[in-house]
Amino acid sequence: MMPPGNQGESETGRLEAFSDGVLAVIITIMALELKAPVEGTFRSLRERLPALLIYILSFTLIGIWWNNHHHLLRAARRVTAGVMWANLHLLFWLSLIPVLTEWIGEHYQEHAPAATYGFVCVGAAAAFTILVRAIIRADGSTSPVAAAIGRDDKGRISLVIYAAATALAFVSPYISYALFVVVAVIWFVPDRRFTNL
Amino acid sequence: MMPPGNQGESETGRLEAFSDGVLAVIITIMALELKAPVEGTFRSLRERLPALLIYILSFTLIGIWWNNHHHLLRAARRVTAGVMWANLHLLFWLSLIPVLTEWIGEHYQEHAPAATYGFVCVGAAAAFTILVRAIIRADGSTSPVAAAIGRDDKGRISLVIYAAATALAFVSPYISYALFVVVAVIWFVPDRRFTNL
Amino acid sequence: MMPPGNQGESETGRLEAFSDGVLAVIITIMALELKAPVEGTFRSLRERLPALLIYILSFTLIGIWWNNHHHLLRAARRVTAGVMWANLHLLFWLSLIPVLTEWIGEHYQEHAPAATYGFVCVGAAAAFTILVRAIIRADGSTSPVAAAIGRDDKGRISLVIYAAATALAFVSPYISYALFVVVAVIWFVPDRRFTNL
Amino acid sequence: MMPPGNQGESETGRLEAFSDGVLAVIITIMALELKAPVEGTFRSLRERLPALLIYILSFTLIGIWWNNHHHLLRAARRVTAGVMWANLHLLFWLSLIPVLTEWIGEHYQEHAPAATYGFVCVGAAAAFTILVRAIIRADGSTSPVAAAIGRDDKGRISLVIYAAATALAFVSPYISYALFVVVAVIWFVPDRRFTNL
Numbered sequence: 162m163m164p165p166g167n168q169g170e171s172e173t174g175r176l177e178a179f180s181d182g183v184l185a186v187i188i189t190i191m192a193l194e195l196k197a198p199v200e201g202t203f204r205s206l207r208e209r210l211p212a213l214l215i216y217i218l219s220f221t222l223i224g225i226w227w228n229n230h231h232h233l234l235r236a237a238r239r240v241t242a243g244v245m246w247a248n249l250h251l252l253f254w255l256s257l258i259p260v261l262t263e264w265i266g267e268h269y270q271e272h273a274p275a276a277t278y279g280f281v282c283v284g285a286a287a288a289f290t291i292l293v294r295a296i297i298r299a300d301g302s303t304s305p306v307a308a309a310i311g312r313d314d315k316g317r318i319s320l321v322i323y324a325a326a327t328a329l330a331f332v333s334p335y336i337s338y339a340l341f342v343v344v345a346v347i348w349f350v351p352d353r354r355f356t357n358l
Numbered sequence: 359m360m361p362p363g364n365q366g367e368s369e370t371g372r373l374e375a376f377s378d379g380v381l382a383v384i385i386t387i388m389a390l391e392l393k394a395p396v397e398g399t400f401r402s403l404r405e406r407l408p409a410l411l412i413y414i415l416s417f418t419l420i421g422i423w424w425n426n427h428h429h430l431l432r433a434a435r436r437v438t439a440g441v442m443w444a445n446l447h448l449l450f451w452l453s454l455i456p457v458l459t460e461w462i463g464e465h466y467q468e469h470a471p472a473a474t475y476g477f478v479c480v481g482a483a484a485a486f487t488i489l490v491r492a493i494i495r496a497d498g499s500t501s502p503v504a505a506a507i508g509r510d511d512k513g514r515i516s517l518v519i520y521a522a523a524t525a526l527a528f529v530s531p532y533i534s535y536a537l538f539v540v541v542a543v544i545w546f547v548p549d550r551r552f553t554n555l
Numbered sequence: 556m557m558p559p560g561n562q563g564e565s566e567t568g569r570l571e572a573f574s575d576g577v578l579a580v581i582i583t584i585m586a587l588e589l590k591a592p593v594e595g596t597f598r599s600l601r602e603r604l605p606a607l608l609i610y611i612l613s614f615t616l617i618g619i620w621w622n623n624h625h626h627l628l629r630a631a632r633r634v635t636a637g638v639m640w641a642n643l644h645l646l647f648w649l650s651l652i653p654v655l656t657e658w659i660g661e662h663y664q665e666h667a668p669a670a671t672y673g674f675v676c677v678g679a680a681a682a683f684t685i686l687v688r689a690i691i692r693a694d695g696s697t698s699p700v701a702a703a704i705g706r707d708d709k710g711r712i713s714l715v716i717y718a719a720a721t722a723l724a725f726v727s728p729y730i731s732y733a734l735f736v737v738v739a740v741i742w743f744v745p746d747r748r749f750t751n752l
Numbered sequence: 753m754m755p756p757g758n759q760g761e762s763e764t765g766r767l768e769a770f771s772d773g774v775l776a777v778i779i780t781i782m783a784l785e786l787k788a789p790v791e792g793t794f795r796s797l798r799e800r801l802p803a804l805l806i807y808i809l810s811f812t813l814i815g816i817w818w819n820n821h822h823h824l825l826r827a828a829r830r831v832t833a834g835v836m837w838a839n840l841h842l843l844f845w846l847s848l849i850p851v852l853t854e855w856i857g858e859h860y861q862e863h864a865p866a867a868t869y870g871f872v873c874v875g876a877a878a879a880f881t882i883l884v885r886a887i888i889r890a891d892g893s894t895s896p897v898a899a900a901i902g903r904d905d906k907g908r909i910s911l912v913i914y915a916a917a918t919a920l921a922f923v924s925p926y927i928s929y930a931l932f933v934v935v936a937v938i939w940f941v942p943d944r945r946f947t948n949l
Contacts (some may be wrong), residue, residue, distance in 0.1 A: 182382030185773030192847040201859025224840045256389040268398025379579030446618045453586040465595025576776030650783040662792025
């Protein structure tokens, strides 16, 4: 009854809305886990500085995910069962970021929180790749996503960096933090592949 | 003034948006209740493993509810008072999942949390059936929902399994957990009844 | 550039979306404040029963507000500054419900929590009336809201009952709880004034 | 395939939806950080009064940001990478408001929380200005935003007041609170520049 284009719009619409809702809550709930300093002093605020820095990192990474997700779903046309589950799978990994952000904020000198954070980022990066493939499978080989994504170099590079960050956390967590920042810088400029669609 | 189809779209639109909002918060808030490990060690992380596993289960079940809800409301055309309340009734049961997930995460060897979780799933499954009927009543016998849903075998089967999980929690909570996983597997492939609409 | 009707749709659209977001978070966050029972036993669950009952009441009342708000904004055509602030004013009062629900859940035999809850409901009811007037002022005397709302008997009656519940909390909080249930029953059937628009 | 106007609508649509989601969670989560009074008495409620007053202030300021953001994005036509990041940057500063609101609520007589709150407001005001410029750059000099915003006196004035509030918190935090209220009053009447678009 509705024209196909409109149907497609509506099809991806609710998936985007739900994902946006989840990402909006994730990004805001991290701020909630930034506990208020115990004392009303700058000294007490300074003790929260590592937690604030890791919060800024996580906020940026979630922002990047949202950004890429936004561009990916704009280029998608059909929502199949596979796309839905691939999307939920991505949201699952991202939903673990706030509690890990809190964990690192409290134990930023330790190996385990940094390594776990890296592992979850590997999971999210892999889930994003799976989502891209699910969308291409749903839309067919003429999909604008298939045409645009090409070899997905950025995705592969960041997956490698996240894996390195996970392993190198056992040498020093600070190496991991530096690598997370590198990924943030790489993705900061959003994907030209999709922007021009 | 607007064409009737558009009107219908707008009618279910806000109901979907509100439901999506609630479900997005529910699914994300469970992650918040995953407390950060006390120590910065893998040993401390491992102590959170049961809580993580039940979180994955709840995340999957809420994902299934969202998925089915999504397909159901896409097929719905009219929002009456009955539909609204039936929808809120479903959301009520689902809103209890996060606190029960936290409870099981802390007491997974006990009978009471598993049985209560099963009972709330029975409530949600019954509420979903009521919502389906409310939509069919609102749309009339020519409703695509009525045509598509047929005998709702999956819904009936999962209601029975949830009831069994509730009862068998008194034998062993692990039987209940296994049955919840069975329901997840049954629903994992989304409902073909609606997908082709 | 867009047709006026569409413009109006878009105009109320984001106000609805923001309000839905706030109400969705309010209704879900109350569930988060339902603390998990301390022990893994039914005895421990039973201690949470008063908190659960007041949660059900608050969930129902917020559901009623959302319902009426939904119907009101569907009938609204223009969003002025006055409408926006009247809407935020309503959301402000409703945003206090979760913390009061938690307070009553812990001190349900006391006067103060019940009286404060009643007072906040009076505030929300007054804010809803102000919002109705702001919308009529924005849309003009030919507004469907103006035509539909007539004398707003239900709104007046519930305002009176909330005020009574506030005062009678000092006699017994249980009288207040009974009166809140009466309001819920009155509003349960959504407003016929708007439903037929 | 879609007409350009519609495309633009859809382009800003998801940015608005995500921002609304974040702002809705921010505004509601502040209410969650309003802790329930310890005792079930009015005396215990009165101890929460400073926290309630700062909550009302933050609620009003976030409401103003949402309001201005709403009008700004209605006037925007294109979403570029720069616009997206400028928007996330604004949301970052606003996401710090809830934890600072909690901090002030507990230490309202101290200098540090009031100064930090002022500093974050400066950051948010600067971020809003950057967002305005990013939108004008994206839309070109014929942008309705460029035409409407003129010299942005209100934005400049509030930036100055926020900076003053940050500095004067070291004299007395109460001066800061008074200045925050002044900003709220200035912005309370929404921006006529955009309202008439």
